[in-house]
Amino acid sequence: MHLEVNPVPFAGSTASSWKSGGGGGVVSDQFPAGLRVLVVDDDPTCLRILEKMLRNCLYEVTKCSRAEVALKLLRDNKDGFDVVISDVHMPDMDGFKLLEHIGLEMDLPVIMMSADDSKRVVMKGVTHGACDYLIKPVRMEALKNIWQHVIRRKKHEWGDHNEKDVEQSGSVEDGERQQKQLSENDDYSSSANEGSCKNSKKRKNEDEEGGERDEDSSSSKKQRVVWTTELHQQFVTAVNQLGIDKAVPKKILDLMNVQGLTRENVASHLQKYRLYLRRLSGQHHNGIGNSFMGPTDATFGQLTSVNGLDLQSLASSSSQLSPLGRSTNRTPVSVPLNDPRNIFSFESPNIRFVHGQQQQQHNGVNRGNLLHGIPTNMNMPIHPHSSQSNSLLTQMVQPPQQRNQIFNDGVFGQNGIDGFAPAYTSIPQPSSVVDFSRSQRTFSTPVNNNFGIAGLASSNKGMLPQHDIGSEINGFVPTCDVFTDVNQNNNRTDDWGFQSVGPTTFEAPQHLNVQSGGLVNNSNLVPQNIPSDSLSRIRGERLPDVGFQNSLFSDQDDDLLSTYIKQNHQDGSFDNEFGFDGYPLDDLPV
Amino acid sequence: MEGNKLQRQAACMRNALFDQGYLDEQFIQLEDLQDEANPNFVEEVVKLFYSDSARFIRNIDLTLNNSPSDFVKLDNIMHQFKGSSSSIGAKKVKQRCTQFQEYCKIGNFEGCMRTFQEVKQEHAALKKKIESYLQVARQAR
Numbered sequence: 039m040h041l042e043v044n045p046v047p048f049a050g051s052t053a054s055s056w057k058s059g060g061g062g063g064v065v066s067d068q069f070p071a072g073l074r075v076l077v078v079d080d081d082p083t084c085l086r087i088l089e090k091m092l093r094n095c096l097y098e099v100t101k102c103s104r105a106e107v108a109l110k111l112l113r114d115n116k117d118g119f120d121v122v123i124s125d126v127h128m129p130d131m132d133g134f135k136l137l138e139h140i141g142l143e144m145d146l147p148v149i150m151m152s153a154d155d156s157k158r159v160v161m162k163g164v165t166h167g168a169c170d171y172l173i174k175p176v177r178m179e180a181l182k183n184i185w186q187h188v189i190r191r192k193k194h195e196w197g198d199h200n201e202k203d204v205e206q207s208g209s210v211e212d213g214e215r216q217q218k219q220l221s222e223n224d225d226y227s228s229s230a231n232e233g234s235c236k237n238s239k240k241r242k243n244e245d246e247e248g249g250e251r252d253e254d255s256s257s258s259k260k261q262r263v264v265w266t267t268e269l270h271q272q273f274v275t276a277v278n279q280l281g282i283d284k285a286v287p288k289k290i291l292d293l294m295n296v297q298g299l300t301r302e303n304v305a306s307h308l309q310k311y312r313l314y315l316r317r318l319s320g321q322h323h324n325g326i327g328n329s330f331m332g333p334t335d336a337t338f339g340q341l342t343s344v345n346g347l348d349l350q351s352l353a354s355s356s357s358q359l360s361p362l363g364r365s366t367n368r369t370p371v372s373v374p375l376n377d378p379r380n381i382f383s384f385e386s387p388n389i390r391f392v393h394g395q396q397q398q399q400h401n402g403v404n405r406g407n408l409l410h411g412i413p414t415n416m417n418m419p420i421h422p423h424s425s426q427s428n429s430l431l432t433q434m435v436q437p438p439q440q441r442n443q444i445f446n447d448g449v450f451g452q453n454g455i456d457g458f459a460p461a462y463t464s465i466p467q468p469s470s471v472v473d474f475s476r477s478q479r480t481f482s483t484p485v486n487n488n489f490g491i492a493g494l495a496s497s498n499k500g501m502l503p504q505h506d507i508g509s510e511i512n513g514f515v516p517t518c519d520v521f522t523d524v525n526q527n528n529n530r531t532d533d534w535g536f537q538s539v540g541p542t543t544f545e546a547p548q549h550l551n552v553q554s555g556g557l558v559n560n561s562n563l564v565p566q567n568i569p570s571d572s573l574s575r576i577r578g579e580r581l582p583d584v585g586f587q588n589s590l591f592s593d594q595d596d597d598l599l600s601t602y603i604k605q606n607h608q609d610g611s612f613d614n615e616f617g618f619d620g621y622p623l624d625d626l627p628v
Numbered sequence: 629m630e631g632n633k634l635q636r637q638a639a640c641m642r643n644a645l646f647d648q649g650y651l652d653e654q655f656i657q658l659e660d661l662q663d664e665a666n667p668n669f670v671e672e673v674v675k676l677f678y679s680d681s682a683r684f685i686r687n688i689d690l691t692l693n694n695s696p697s698d699f700v701k702l703d704n705i706m707h708q709f710k711g712s713s714s715s716i717g718a719k720k721v722k723q724r725c726t727q728f729q730e731y732c733k734i735g736n737f738e739g740c741m742r743t744f745q746e747v748k749q750e751h752a753a754l755k756k757k758i759e760s761y762l763q764v765a766r767q768a769r
Contacts, residue, residue: 081708083677084715090661090669127708153711175654175714178661 070185071096074118078108078136079125079151084174088123091178097185105131112144119146120188123172123181126152126159134166141167147187151176165317263303272296273307282315634768641761650754655717667769671762677716678755684709685751688744696737703732713751720750 075097079085085101092099100119102108105128112119122140126133137148150163153174163171169187172180265273276293277285287305294304645651655670662669687705691698710725724747731739 081712081715082680083673083712086673086676087658087661087715090666091657094661094663125711127704127711153707153714174711175657175717177654177657 068096070188073097073185073188074100074120075123075184076100076102076108076111076119076121077123078102078105078128078133079123080104080128080130081125084125084176088176088181091176091181094178095182104128105133105136108136109139109143112140112146116144121147121149121184123149123151123184126150126154126163134162137163137166137168145191147191149184149187263299263307265307269294269296269299270307273304273311277308277311282312634764638761638765638768641757641764645757645761649719650757651717652719652722653717654714658716668766671766674716674758674762677712677718681709681712681751684712685748692737692741692744697735699732699735699740702740703729706732709747718751718754721747721754724750 073095075092077085077088077092077099079088079101080103082103085103089099089101100111102111105124108122108124112122124133124136128136133150133152137150140146140148147169148167149170149172150166150168151172151174152159155173160171169191170184263269272294273290276290279293280286280289285308287301287308290308291299291301291304646655658670658673666672684705688702688709691702691705695701706725706728710722710729713721713725724743728740728743728747731737731743
């Protein structure tokens with residue numbers, strides 16, 4: 039299809055032309071000129087600079103200094119913008135919250151910006167579904183390529199048949215190559231951030247995995263399905279009826295018996311749902327202790343307040359995060375990104391809870407609904423140690439209890455995972471259990487390869503109470519790789535309903551092993567030896583307030599991956615503050 | 629000729645700003661944005677920055693006086709200020725901001741106070757220098 043873009047006057051024609059891309063065919067020569075960008079930043083200096091930069095890229099820019107105003111603009115002009123760039127720290131509304139809203143209501147690609155380049159915050163962007171994260175001061179080069187996010191998303195929506203040609207590698211280059219099919223652009227480098235990598239990877243994967251291209255998708259742009267609460271309920275009912283393991287799009291579709299709903303719609307929704315569930319279960323554990331996790335529970339708190347936050351993450355993750363996407367890729371679903379994140383809202387409160395509380399139990403309950411077969415015992419055993427959480431971990435949102443959940447039923451009794459906020463420990467693997475016991479004593483060999491997030495600072499000294507770590511893992515996958523690995527292993531354990539999804543979706547990235555090699559004693563980060571301690575390993579960095587974030591960890595850089603791995607497998611002793619004998623935090627990659 | 633002389637002078641001043649570490653490459657990004665349609669873009673942005681940054685300074689001052697132990701708040705404000713400063717390439721100011729944030733992280737009030745004074749000094753020093761430079765540059769054009 040031919041995108042007709044006029045560099046200068048962007049009226050409705052431009053707007054529609056971008057969107058009517060449909061099958062992602064030919065792109066106008068002027069592409070990406072005319073891209074309609076909405077930039078939101080409370081700092082007038084930055085705003086002005088961005089505006090000028092974007093104008094220089096021949097984009098059509100609308101600037102806005104307040105999030106509320108931005109939302110209004112977006113609402114009043116549905117289809118009036120192609121991409122949104124927003125600052126993270128804004129006085130009237132948190133950037134992530136805005137991100138969620140946009141994702142939920144408009145499903146536009148959103149790029150986050152901040153002077154803060156801490157992994158925690160970047161991760162947060164990832165989990166909230168930002169399609170990119172720019173570090174301030176923003177350079178022109180970074181902005182030049184934002185169009186790729188728009189295209190990517192559109193392609194995604196279109197269930198583009200072009201993708202067939204795309205190889206499945208997760209690299210940015212591939213994604214770029216893919217882009218090339220659509221347009222003739224020279225510079226594909228995305229802005230400095232892991233996101234793009236994930237996006238492309240994910241996108242490709244999803245498309246590939248999409249398997250059967252539905253007739254619906256092949257032609258023009260698919261009708262976007264709005265997953266209302268009722269519709270979602272029907273969906274959930276159908277899934278529950280079939281059993282999360284057996285829930286395949288076709289069957290769900292049949293059960294739901296909704297006019298106009300396609301298998302693809304269901305498939306993509308299912309993918310998101312699974313991610314969501316996974317995140318839910320992992321959240322308890324993940325929230326805390328990650329080294330990445332910032333100590334601010336507050337952030338979590340904010341998140342929790344947003345219903346559909348999870349949805350957002352889920353939705354975004356499915357669409358944007360490769361790792362998760364990857365996992366889901368295995369399932370033959372194409373993943374058009376529908377927004378109905380709020381459908382998950384009913385779950386959300388629990389999921390988010392980062393701050394550990396009874397939410398766990400609460401979650402447990404929810405989990406029950408969502409996760410079939412996932413033994414979420416969120417019997418949140420409150421581990422005494424967990425409460426202690428070392429300074430770092432303290433912030434971890436969740437009390438160890440969360441972690442406990444999903445652990446293979448008590449196998450881990452000892453979990454050293456106590457206090458691991460991030461549920462990395464959740465990898466419920468029998469083998470890990472063993473490790474735990476060992477680890478308890480020694481606190482060595484982090485078991486959880488899942489999540490390097492050492493956040494679990496809680497004082498797990500040895501006491502790892504029973505954690506249902508399994509659930510944790512869901513929450514946080516430092517890198518999909520890790521997670522993949524873990525999942526695969528974990529799948530054996532029945533903790534998560536996701537198991538069915540897990541192995542299929544995650545692939546153990548080779549490098550994972552490599553990286554972790556040094557750290558992990560296990561072959562591959564497999565949770566075999568995942569000493570719960572590892573969870574508590576705190577990287578000594580700010581702990582990202584991440585509960586759900588973890589789950590959406592997409593393809594991290596190797597750096598992150600290794601970080602996680604190291605965290606998990608660190609043999610060192612934790613910082614004393616955690617009450618551990620110490621994992622040498624300094625080993626942790628920073 | 630006057631023009632050349634001014635141009636040379638402007639170039640000299642500009643180089644000094646970079647050499648002495650007042651400005652970093654982000655400033656060059658600003659310069660690159662200046663074009664015929666926006667011939668005074670750099671000046672415009674710098675002005676915007678200085679008029680806006682006053683409030684950051686004010687807020688930090690207030691917070692240091694009224695709620696000195698609210699390091700989170702201090703850090704937040706400084707973070708914004710830092711973002712703003714970095715966007716125009718104010719290198720030294722940015723460095724001091726970072727230092728301030730470090731002190732906030734460890735809850736060192738004394739350090740914060742001290743560093744904040746430095747932030748203000750750098751902020752003011754840069755203002756003078758950059759305004760002189762911009763004035764000459766404008767004349768040289």
